[in-house]
Amino acid sequence: MGGALDPRSAQGRAVINRFDPKRMALTLLPLAFLAVVVVAPLSRLLAEGWDHLSANILTDAYLRWRIVWSLIQAAVTCMLTLLLGLPLAWALARFDFAGRTLVLRLLMLPFVMPTLVAGLGVLAPAGPHGVLPINGQDTPWLLLYGNLFYNLPLVLRAGVDGFAAVPASRLAAARSLGATPWRAFWRVEWPAVRPWLASALCLVFLYCFSGFGLALLLGGQRYATVDVEIYSLVAYELNLGDAGALALAMMAITGAAALGYAWVEKRLAAPGRVEPIAPRRPATLAEWSWLAVALAMLIAFSGAPLLAVLGCALAAGPEAWAVLVEPDTLAALANSGRFSLIALALASVVGVAHALIASRSLWLRGAVFLPFVVSPVCVAFGLLLLYPSWTASLALLLSAYALFAYPFIAKAIAAALDALPASQPQAAQSLGATPWRAFWRVSWPWLLPAFRRGLAFAAATTVGEFAVTLFLSRPEWMTLTTLIYQRLGRPGAANLAEALVLSALLMLFALAAFVLIEWPTPLERARRALATRPPAATELPHA
Amino acid sequence: MFTQRLLPLALVATGLAPLAPLAHAAELRVLTHDSFELPKPLIAQFEKQSGVKLSIIKAGDAGAMVNKLILTKANPIADVAYGIDNSLVGKAAAAGVIEPYAPAGKAVQNLPNGVVSVDYGYVTLNIDKAWFAKHGKPLPTSLDALTTPVYKDLLVMPNPATSSPGLAFLSANVQSMGEDKAFAFWGKLRDNGVKVAKGWSEAYYTDFSRNGGSRPIVVSYATSPAAEVFYSKTKLTESPTANLNLPGGVFQQVEGAALIKGGGERVAARQFIDYLRSVPVQQALQTTMWMYPVNPAAAIDPVFRHADKPAGVKPADSQAIAARGQQWVARWTRVVLKGGQ
Numbered sequence: 001m002g003g004a005l006d007p008r009s010a011q012g013r014a015v016i017n018r019f020d021p022k023r024m025a026l027t028l029l030p031l032a033f034l035a036v037v038v039v040a041p042l043s044r045l046l047a048e049g050w051d052h053l054s055a056n057i058l059t060d061a062y063l064r065w066r067i068v069w070s071l072i073q074a075a076v077t078c079m080l081t082l083l084l085g086l087p088l089a090w091a092l093a094r095f096d097f098a099g100r101t102l103v104l105r106l107l108m109l110p111f112v113m114p115t116l117v118a119g120l121g122v123l124a125p126a127g128p129h130g131v132l133p134i135n136g137q138d139t140p141w142l143l144l145y146g147n148l149f150y151n152l153p154l155v156l157r158a159g160v161d162g163f164a165a166v167p168a169s170r171l172a173a174a175r176s177l178g179a180t181p182w183r184a185f186w187r188v189e190w191p192a193v194r195p196w197l198a199s200a201l202c203l204v205f206l207y208c209f210s211g212f213g214l215a216l217l218l219g220g221q222r223y224a225t226v227d228v229e230i231y232s233l234v235a236y237e238l239n240l241g242d243a244g245a246l247a248l249a250m251m252a253i254t255g256a257a258a259l260g261y262a263w264v265e266k267r268l269a270a271p272g273r274v275e276p277i278a279p280r281r282p283a284t285l286a287e288w289s290w291l292a293v294a295l296a297m298l299i300a301f302s303g304a305p306l307l308a309v310l311g312c313a314l315a316a317g318p319e320a321w322a323v324l325v326e327p328d329t330l331a332a333l334a335n336s337g338r339f340s341l342i343a344l345a346l347a348s349v350v351g352v353a354h355a356l357i358a359s360r361s362l363w364l365r366g367a368v369f370l371p372f373v374v375s376p377v378c379v380a381f382g383l384l385l386l387y388p389s390w391t392a393s394l395a396l397l398l399s400a401y402a403l404f405a406y407p408f409i410a411k412a413i414a415a416a417l418d419a420l421p422a423s424q425p426q427a428a429q430s431l432g433a434t435p436w437r438a439f440w441r442v443s444w445p446w447l448l449p450a451f452r453r454g455l456a457f458a459a460a461t462t463v464g465e466f467a468v469t470l471f472l473s474r475p476e477w478m479t480l481t482t483l484i485y486q487r488l489g490r491p492g493a494a495n496l497a498e499a500l501v502l503s504a505l506l507m508l509f510a511l512a513a514f515v516l517i518e519w520p521t522p523l524e525r526a527r528r529a530l531a532t533r534p535p536a537a538t539e540l541p542h543a
Numbered sequence: 544m545f546t547q548r549l550l551p552l553a554l555v556a557t558g559l560a561p562l563a564p565l566a567h568a569a570e571l572r573v574l575t576h577d578s579f580e581l582p583k584p585l586i587a588q589f590e591k592q593s594g595v596k597l598s599i600i601k602a603g604d605a606g607a608m609v610n611k612l613i614l615t616k617a618n619p620i621a622d623v624a625y626g627i628d629n630s631l632v633g634k635a636a637a638a639g640v641i642e643p644y645a646p647a648g649k650a651v652q653n654l655p656n657g658v659v660s661v662d663y664g665y666v667t668l669n670i671d672k673a674w675f676a677k678h679g680k681p682l683p684t685s686l687d688a689l690t691t692p693v694y695k696d697l698l699v700m701p702n703p704a705t706s707s708p709g710l711a712f713l714s715a716n717v718q719s720m721g722e723d724k725a726f727a728f729w730g731k732l733r734d735n736g737v738k739v740a741k742g743w744s745e746a747y748y749t750d751f752s753r754n755g756g757s758r759p760i761v762v763s764y765a766t767s768p769a770a771e772v773f774y775s776k777t778k779l780t781e782s783p784t785a786n787l788n789l790p791g792g793v794f795q796q797v798e799g800a801a802l803i804k805g806g807g808e809r810v811a812a813r814q815f816i817d818y819l820r821s822v823p824v825q826q827a828l829q830t831t832m833w834m835y836p837v838n839p840a841a842a843i844d845p846v847f848r849h850a851d852k853p854a855g856v857k858p859a860d861s862q863a864i865a866a867r868g869q870q871w872v873a874r875w876t877r878v879v880l881k882g883g884q
Contacts, residue, residue: 048614062881116744123755224880228741232704235607237869238614319776384611388618392572392600472611472620473601475580488744489578490833491767491784492774496754 030354030410034367037403038374041382045240046248048385052241058249063229067249070225074208077147078201081155084148084297086197089159090189091294095287096279103295104160105514107153110302111460112510113309114481116488117503121305122146124312148301151204155197156298161453162196163189165419168277195268195418199411202261206254206372226250231377247375254373255366262365269418306507312497313504320497324505331476332483336509339479340462343401347458350402351409352451358414368410371403380470392472400471405458412454416447448521456517463510480506569595571811574612574621574803576605580831581824589818595811604742605631605707605798612803613638622806623815625661628798629858630707630714632658633865635801642802646817650837655861658799661819662834665765665853666711666794668698668787671752674759686716686792689760690731699738699750700762703872706742710872711794712762714864717871719791726878733879753784760787766833769850773830781849788853795856798834 046053057063092103110118122145166189174184210227226246233243282288299307313320323329358365380400384391420443428438464481473482480502487499571593579601590597600621602608609631612624616638627635635641636656643657652663675682683689689698701709717725738758740746747763750756768782775783800816802809818824825841828834835843835852 062877116748119745119749120755123749224741228705232702232872235603235610236704236872238610317776381611381614384620385614388615388620391615391620392598470603475599475601485744486577488748490774491747491763491770493771493776494774496748497776 026353027357030350030357033350033399033403034370037383037399038370038379041379041386042247042374043382044386045234045378045382046244049240049242049244052239053244054241055245057242057245063226063246066224066226066229067253070209071253073143073147073225074205076144077151077208078204080144080148081151081204082197082201084301085152085155085159087290088152088294088297089156089193090163091291092156092279092298093160093163094277094279095282095291097281097291100279103298104157105456105511105518107157107298107302108456108460108514109306109507109510110149110153111457112464112506113306113503114464114484114506117309117484117499118146118149118305120312120500121309122149124308125304145301147208149305151207152298152301154204155200157453157457158196158200159193162193164276164279165196166192166277171277191268195265195415198261198264198268199415202257202369203372205257206369209254209257210250210372210375227375227377230375234377234381243378247378250375251373254369258369258373259362259366261369262362265415265418266359266362266365269415309500309503310507313500316497316501320494320501323498323501328478328483329480329502329505332478332480333505333509335477336463336479336481336506339398339401339477340459340513343398343405343462344455344458346398346402347406347409347462348451348455351406351454351458352413354406354410355413355417358410359417365414368407368414371407376470384472392474394477397471397473397477401462405461408457408461409451409454412450412457413447416450417443420446452518456514459513459517460510463506463513480509569808569811570598571595571623571808571815572598572600572621572806573815574600574602574608574624574626576608576626577601577603578832579625582827582831585823585827588823589815593811593814593818595808597815606710609635609640612640616640616805619803619805621803622808623800623802623812625800625819626798627654627658627801628707628796629654629861630711630796630864630868632656632799633861634868637865640804642804642806644802644813644816646813646820648817648820649839650820651839652797652837652858654797654799658801659816659820660797660799660837661816662825662828662832662837663795663797664834665788665856666708666715666762666796667765667853668789668792669751669761669763669767669784670787671759672783672785674752678759682787683760683789686728686789690728690735692735694735694760696736696738697758698732698736698760698762699740699746699756699758701743701746702739702741703875708743708762708764710868711796711859712792713871713875714859714868715794716791717867718860718863722867722871722874726874729875729878733882737879739879764833765793765853766835766847766850769846769848770833772849773846786851786853788851793853793856795853795858797837797858 092100113121122142171184171188174188175181179187210225227250230243230246230250233239233246282291354364354368358368383396383400387396390396424446425435425438425442428442429435433441478486484499484502484506487495487502579599586597586599602611605626605628608624608626611620612635619640627641632654633656635658641657644659645657646659650660652660654660670682680693683694688694700712703709703713713725716728719725720728738750740750743763746761747767748754750758751761752759765786765788768784768786771782771784772779800819802812802816806812820838822838822841825836825838826844829836829841829844830846835847
């Protein structure tokens with residue numbers, strides 16, 4: 001194959017990227033954003049503690065155990081989500097049923113839930129006062145459950161999209177050549193879904209490792225990850241030397257994970273025409289049972305806590321529901337909408353730009369995960385040191401939202417670019433289209449589903465406001481999430497009830513966002529209608 | 544400065560320039576902890592009287608807020624701060640972030656180092672009354688009783704390393720028992736199954752038996768039982784929780800406001816501190832921030848009768864906390880979380 005036509009070659013890739021006058025800007029934009037919002041603040045914080053920086057803290061046996069524990073629970077969660085997620089994802093990808101699209105949107109809701117509310121949701125069925133006759137509080141089971149609640153959806157969604165992108169003709173060919181479904185799975189489907197799973201698992205690892213999640217809340221401080229240690233060193237002890245050393249050690253591990261992912265993804269990248277496989281209705285009893293079990297598991301692991309929160313909110317009564325029309329709530333809802341929109345716009349620009357340069361090197365690809373590799377508290381305090389006069393500005397807060405949201409967009413588009421056959425934009429250009437026009441008319445429609453998928457996850461992070469409490473805020477910037485935390489910062493049954501009602505509102509708001517973001521375009525609807533039509537025409541050759 | 548130019552440039556580049564803060568003629572920057580809350584009309588009234596716009600900036604809990612002040616000493620991020628309490632005042636003063644101010648008027652509690660007291664309260668144990676009635680257990684009468692098998696697995700507290708009430712409770716123990724005895728007590732408490740939560744909200748809402756958890760004793764505030772009545776869903780005549788004021792288990796907290804050294808708007812900043820001490824604010828803060836007023840002219844809210852105010856508690860020793868607080872937390876972590884001595 002000629003170099004220029006081989007999509008894996010540097011030249012092949014460059015076709016997508018060749019916007020010559022704009023190319024510099026394209027490269028600089030994401031790098032400048034990362035430099036200003038992550039690298040510079042972090043360096044500033046490290047510089048502040050540089051004189052006291054010592055690796056002594058790493059000799060502390062307790063801290064070493066914390067690091068090992070962080071690794072163990074992250075690895076176990078990765079394994080579990082993979083084992084559980086794979087069969088579930090297959091069922092959701094292959095079988096059609098009423099409400100399937102809604103289930104796929106609902107899948108993202110755990111991501112939005114503030115940790116404390118999710119904790120309440122888990123304890124409602126399985127806590128000491130739970131409906132179920134089990135009390136999981138303070139047991140490792142509840143920890144794993146908490147981790148699955150947040151992370152299963154990530155793997156599941158990636159798996160569903162991955163299985164849908166398996167080339168239909170290759171699968172059909174394998175089957176018609178006599179391959180058993182099992183063999184067809186290993187030879188055709190598994191290789192196609194691997195890159196999708198790799199990227200989801202990398203995120204799961206980063207999330208669990210840095211202690212974002214329910215485990216800590218449900219297990220108490222015995223199960224604290226190193227991030228809690230860094231937080232207390234920075235925010236309470238102002239011991240920037242030890243915090244810096246610890247943060248660097250953690251970054252070495254998470255950075256290695258991000259680079260490992262970049263390497264895997266680059267290696268597995270396989271461009272090719274994708275004829276999406278449309279899900280079909282289960283035909284046999286076995287298939288129906290599989291689907292039923294998959295949905296039941298999904299409800300048990302990710303749905304139950306949400307349903308519990310919803311149930312408590314509905315049972316809270318009209319006095320608590322009155323919170324929905326309070327001026328504070330309406331203002332918070334408006335802020336949540338406004339901030340999410342702006343942050344998503346920013347995240348989209350940076351995310352697409354980063355995706356377009358990601359294929360150039362392993363480092364650039366790995367850098368997509370930089371926002372999850374660094375310690376959020378270190379970045380927050382670094383920003384404070386570096387830009388003191390800007391710290392209480394909305395621009396900085398929204399940049400922080402965008403920072404934690406954009407990797408999802410960049411990652412999704414980078415993966416879609418890997419699968420984009422270079423011949424398409426090349427053909428357009430050889431027919432006289434400018435590179436920009438070729439991108440806009442040929443590549444972008446191809447990338448659009450990936451963009452919208454990434455955008456949905458990005459929206460979930462902005463609405464859920466990952467690490468929001470670390471940044472300076474103002475009362476007039478109150479969002480739904482901060483309003484919920486405010487209610488849970490005071491004693492009293494009414495506060496709890498209102499927090500739950502507001503959480504239900506947050507879920508509705510997020511669901512509306514997910515549905516809107518992934519609303520099928522006319523093209524997608526047409527494709528789907530075509531794909532689900534009885535395959536009369538394709539059977540002709542056999543006849 | 545390079546960095547000062549870099550950010551606006553980057554923001555322009557990313558299309559966010561319209562959101563950058565515009566220069567206001569007169570704006571008073573008030574740094575507070577996350578629990579700060581006053582009725583909006585009261586805030587509007589201050590803005591009208593003083594002619595400045597209040598820019599309230601929430602900076603995490605009190606401990607994190609003071610550290611943010613210290614870190615940005617060279618370029619103060621606020622003109623005035625509210626929420627510096629007696630456990631933090633020594634640290635803030637030693638770091639030189641406070642410009643002393645002494646307003647006229649008497650207060651029932653005061654703070655050193657030119658920080659102006661605004662309100663006070665107590666960190667103490669709260670119990671779930673229904674749980675104790677149901678299980679027929681007597682209430683513990685001393686902290687040491689909590690280390691006996693009768694009270695195994697019944698206590699939850701927020702981590703002193705990540706929560707101010709947690710640190711307050713630990714400080715009260717240490718100041719009453721002395722360091723060695725206090726940490727021996729914590730060793731026994733660890734063996735008796737004390738649970739450590741990340742913050743107050745986690746402890747109160749997921750571990751306290753009144754809400755999602757199984758533990759009927761929680762480290763909270765003396766006003767929490769009153770707040771339970773105030774924020775109850777049905778009109779309660781009696782609080783479902785009560786204070787358990789044990790010797791060595793009550794911390795008196797005095798919160799104050801201070802001028803920030805190097806900050807601007809001095810006149811308005813002083814006015815703001817005076818305003819915090821004025822009767823309307825002192826009355827309002829009782830049911831928004833659940834603290835007692837320091838101004839003797841402010842009437843105590845009737846709902847506070849549900850809070851059993853601890854008597855005879857000495858205010859905490861700010862100097863000792865400033866000097867030794869960090870070591871206490873480190874040792875507490877070693878004893879309770881690492882299982883050492």
